[in-house]
Amino acid sequence: MWKLARVAASSFRRSRWFSTAIPGPCIVHKRGADILHDPWFNKDTGFPLTERDRLGLRGLLPPRVISFEQQYARFMESYGSLEKNTQGQPDGVVSLAKWRILNRLHDRNETLYYRVLIDNIEDFAPIIYTPTVGLVCQNYSGLFRRPRGMYFSAKDKGEMMSMIYNWPAQQVDMIVLTDGSRILGLGDLGVQGIGIPIGKLDMYVAAAGFNPQRVLPVMLDVGTNNQKLLEDRLYLGLRQPRLEGEEYLSIVDEFMEAVFSRWPKAVVQFEDFQMKWAFETLQRYRKRFCMFNDDIQGTAGVALAGLLGTVRAQGRPLSDFVNQKIVVVGAGSAGLGVLNMAIQAVSRMSGDNEGTVKNQFFLLDKDGLITKERRNIDPAAAPFAKDLKDVEGLREGASLVEVVKKLKPHVLLGLSGVGGIFNEEVLKAMRESDSTKPAIFAMSNPTMNAECTAADAFKHAGENIVFASGSPFKNVDLGNGKVGHVNQANNMYLFPGIGLGTLLSGARFITDEMLQAAAECLASYITDEEIQKGKLYPSVSSIRCITAEVGAAVLRAAVAEGLAEGHGDVGPRELNNMSKEETVEYVSRSMWFPVYSPLVHEK
Numbered sequence: 126m127w128k129l130a131r132v133a134a135s136s137f138r139r140s141r142w143f144s145t146a147i148p149g150p151c152i153v154h155k156r157g158a159d160i161l162h163d164p165w166f167n168k169d170t171g172f173p174l175t176e177r178d179r180l181g182l183r184g185l186l187p188p189r190v191i192s193f194e195q196q197y198a199r200f201m202e203s204y205g206s207l208e209k210n211t212q213g214q215p216d217g218v219v220s221l222a223k224w225r226i227l228n229r230l231h232d233r234n235e236t237l238y239y240r241v242l243i244d245n246i247e248d249f250a251p252i253i254y255t256p257t258v259g260l261v262c263q264n265y266s267g268l269f270r271r272p273r274g275m276y277f278s279a280k281d282k283g284e285m286m287s288m289i290y291n292w293p294a295q296q297v298d299m300i301v302l303t304d305g306s307r308i309l310g311l312g313d314l315g316v317q318g319i320g321i322p323i324g325k326l327d328m329y330v331a332a333a334g335f336n337p338q339r340v341l342p343v344m345l346d347v348g349t350n351n352q353k354l355l356e357d358r359l360y361l362g363l364r365q366p367r368l369e370g371e372e373y374l375s376i377v378d379e380f381m382e383a384v385f386s387r388w389p390k391a392v393v394q395f396e397d398f399q400m401k402w403a404f405e406t407l408q409r410y411r412k413r414f415c416m417f418n419d420d421i422q423g424t425a426g427v428a429l430a431g432l433l434g435t436v437r438a439q440g441r442p443l444s445d446f447v448n449q450k451i452v453v454v455g456a457g458s459a460g461l462g463v464l465n466m467a468i469q470a471v472s473r474m475s476g477d478n479e480g481t482v483k484n485q486f487f488l489l490d491k492d493g494l495i496t497k498e499r500r501n502i503d504p505a506a507a508p509f510a511k512d513l514k515d516v517e518g519l520r521e522g523a524s525l526v527e528v529v530k531k532l533k534p535h536v537l538l539g540l541s542g543v544g545g546i547f548n549e550e551v552l553k554a555m556r557e558s559d560s561t562k563p564a565i566f567a568m569s570n571p572t573m574n575a576e577c578t579a580a581d582a583f584k585h586a587g588e589n590i591v592f593a594s595g596s597p598f599k600n601v602d603l604g605n606g607k608v609g610h611v612n613q614a615n616n617m618y619l620f621p622g623i624g625l626g627t628l629l630s631g632a633r634f635i636t637d638e639m640l641q642a643a644a645e646c647l648a649s650y651i652t653d654e655e656i657q658k659g660k661l662y663p664s665v666s667s668i669r670c671i672t673a674e675v676g677a678a679v680l681r682a683a684v685a686e687g688l689a690e691g692h693g694d695v696g697p698r699e700l701n702n703m704s705k706e707e708t709v710e711y712v713s714r715s716m717w718f719p720v721y722s723p724l725v726h727e728k
């Protein structure tokens with residue numbers, strides 16, 4: 126407990142780098158107890174006496190004023206005690222207990238909540254984001270205490286244009302939307318998937334400095350095909366099968382029209398939609414609204430940055446990327462998104478057309494290697510299907526182990542959602558890889574759905590590998606003082622910067638060039654020295670700095686394309702005149718940082 130409090134105090138000081146010296150006032154339209162019950166404004170015992178007088182709070186709180194620093198230390202002490210008291214209990218029980226204590230703070234005092242989150246992001250991201258958020262979604266109906274975000278259901282058809290005005294904030298900058306149909310690797314969780322937009326937006330606030338008063342998590346409840354949930358008496362969503370076809374699309378259309386009619390400058394992130402709707406909605410909206418699909422586009426950029434890192438880890442120039450044999454396991458929204466972006470990168474590097482560069486990529490789904498012989502092939506996967514003559518010795522539907530043994534790939538990348546499919550035999554086969562430093566990316570979430578554990582990867586594939594996983598694993602002790610470094614290949618390195626850069630640019634659409642700029646920025650963030658230590662991504666603890674760089678790269682790409690219309694007082698001309706460094710500085714300065722602002726009441 127003592128140790129945690131010490132760490133907390135020092136990180137508290139470190140984080141002040143971001144704070145403004147004198148926080149500006151904040152206008153509040155309520156008084157008295159209503160303020161104490163509003164987590165956006167509540168300071169708990171931290172209200173100074175003068176403010177208590179001004180806002181009608183005198184007598185509603187114990188008399189002593191506790192400083193922000195003291196409140197912070199007190200929370201961290203409680204958290205430390207909880208860690209101590211739950212030692213030895215099952216992981217799931219401990220994680221949910223940690224989530225509960227953080228969630229209670231979130232519900233009560235957002236300023237303090239986001240401050241502890243920012244300062245301790247490496248420790249808390251696994252609780253508010255993957256993997257614990259998966260467990261929270263699975264148990265959401267039982268855990269539910271207070272609503273957060275908005276719920277639009279199939280029963281709200283025709284009402285959304287007015288419903289959107291029920292949201293209390295005047296301005297919304299960032300929306301994360303899900304229909305709950307593919308939550309991490311856990312499948313259809315219906316309305317319970319709301320935990321994902323909430324967790325993603327927590328990362329937006331912590332990593333990109335979005336003002337929490339201007340973010341909105343949204344659940345589009347069109348039913349669920351999860352029989353267990355339909356039969357669960359506590360289930361909080363619509364008890365009906367999912368809408369399909371035009372009926373489904375008309376609900377999403379109505380929601381998008383409603384959002385952009387109230388907040389024309391908002392950015393919308395689509396998250397955890399099942400594959401058919403992920404691609405369809407991206408195509409349908411990306412030229413009409415300012416939106417992107419994180420699973421397809423954010424993941425692709427993070428994976429590409431990691432793949433370029435593996436080329437550097439082999440001591441080869443980036444141009445050697447075109448010679449890497451890459452096996453992608455999982456032909457869903459994430460796997461296909463990665464392939465599309467990687468192929469664009471190779472064709473840019475080689476100046477070759479995309480038809481020939483596809484040769485180095487191999488794609489498997491639940492039925493094995495995808496070749497042109499595949500019956501009823503999904504149209505989105507068809508461009509990556511192999512000609513049998515190009516995979517001599519392999520057959521349509523060849524198993525993963527057959528493919529790895531035959532091809533000796535440089536990279537094995539899993540986005541299948543299936544825990545443990547990189548089994549001992551597959552990992553041992555990677556020892557014969559043609560690479561001097563084979564790479565294993567077990568990117569599926571949450572932890573139990575990872576294609577392999579970090580320990581198994583180093584044990585079976587050898588100590589010489591580079592390893593990355595979607596959810597965090599601890600570094601692996603290889604003995605003799607050696608450490609197998611674990612990277613977290615998760616789209617959280619990019620989506621906050623994509624959202625922030627887009628917002629500040631004022632662009633009406635998110636283009637491939639903006640996304641590519643984000644990926645290239647992340648790829649170049651890591652130094653050669655770090656790469657030599659097996660690091661492909663920077664530490665999560667520096668996520669605000671990374672996001673500032675990524676956001677600036679996205680913003681500059683929008684400016685270069687002539688799409689930037691500016692944001693607030695900063696117009697297109699000012700953006701155009703900013704140097705690269707000035708853009709990073711501008712993005713950093715635009716980040717909200719949690720401090721108690723003086724509250725001023727206005728009727």
Ligand SMILES: NC(=O)C1=CN([C@@H]2O[C@H](COP(=O)(O)OP(=O)(O)OC[C@H]3O[C@@H](n4cnc5c(N)ncnc54)[C@H](O)[C@@H]3O)[C@@H](O)[C@H]2O)C=CC1
Pocket residue numbers: 307308309310311399400419420424427454455456457458459460489490491492493539540541542543546568569570571574594595596614615616617
């Ligand atoms: N690390 C990260 O940043 C991200 C990770 N993900 C993870 O990727 C996973 C997949 O996501 P989506 O592509 O959206 O799902 P999806 O449902 O669209 O696709 C899953 C794919 O895996 C294939 N598959 C299933 N069983 C298989 C098996 N035994 N062998 C080979 N392939 C198999 C399916 O045929 C399908 O093509 C999820 O677990 C998700 O959490 C997704 C986005 C980002």
Ligand SMILES: CC(=O)C(=O)O
Pocket residue numbers: 255308309310397419420569570595615616617
């Ligand atoms: C990280 C993420 O977006 C996913 O697993 O779906």
Ligand SMILES: [Mg+2]
Pocket residue numbers: 309396397419420
């Ligand atoms: Mg996702």
